[in-house]
Amino acid sequence: MNKDGTCQSRPFKRYKPLGDNDVWGTPPSFLADLKKRFSLTDFDPCPLDWSPDTHPDGLQIDWEDGTFVNPPFSKTGKFMKKASEEHAKGKLVVVLTNAITDTVWFHDLCYNREAEGVSIEFIKGRLNFLKPGQNPESPNVKKNRGPRGQMITIFRPLD
Numbered sequence: 001m002n003k004d005g006t007c008q009s010r011p012f013k014r015y016k017p018l019g020d021n022d023v024w025g026t027p028p029s030f031l032a033d034l035k036k037r038f039s040l041t042d043f044d045p046c047p048l049d050w051s052p053d054t055h056p057d058g059l060q061i062d063w064e065d066g067t068f069v070n071p072p073f074s075k076t077g078k079f080m081k082k083a084s085e086e087h088a089k090g091k092l093v094v095v096l097t098n099a100i101t102d103t104v105w106f107h108d109l110c111y112n113r114e115a116e117g118v119s120i121e122f123i124k125g126r127l128n129f130l131k132p133g134q135n136p137e138s139p140n141v142k143k144n145r146g147p148r149g150q151m152i153t154i155f156r157p158l159d
Helices: 028-038 073-088 104-110
Strands: 067-069 093-098 118-122 150-155
Touching: 028 067, 067 073, 073 093, 073 104, 073 150, 104 118
Parallel strands: 067 093
Antiparallel strands: 093 150, 118 150
16 A cells, blocks of 8 residues: 555566476375365376376366366366266365466356355465475475465265
8 A cells, every 4th residue: 555545556577387397296185185084085087197109188088087187277167067067966076276366267166156066275384396207205395385375176966
């Protein structure tokens, strides 16, 4: 706020993922807690080591009930839409994303949808993500802290 009571906003800076990579691994202890809490399967529609030669396109296949997704930043909206589609089939899906609440996908697929079985939980602090191939015990993991806070969106089937 300026001294005269008016507000001056800062210019918008485009969000950029950590470094040149928008694919980051979920911290193992965080994922283990989610798996236990939600009875999630090991199915991963966008694994950290994804390659078109070794894995199907996670946006083109059916997901299992109890799927966890940590999508690449560049495809968050597409994976959120797919999660919503799988939820419509009666499946539980938990998605980890940056807590970016000004996006179309957040407002269309997550926000204010509790009556449809969709809830949001903001994560206190920031997670320390893994680079592809990085050992979770590596002392450098703390340098991979996300540039924004994170949230999980839980798509629960309605009874």
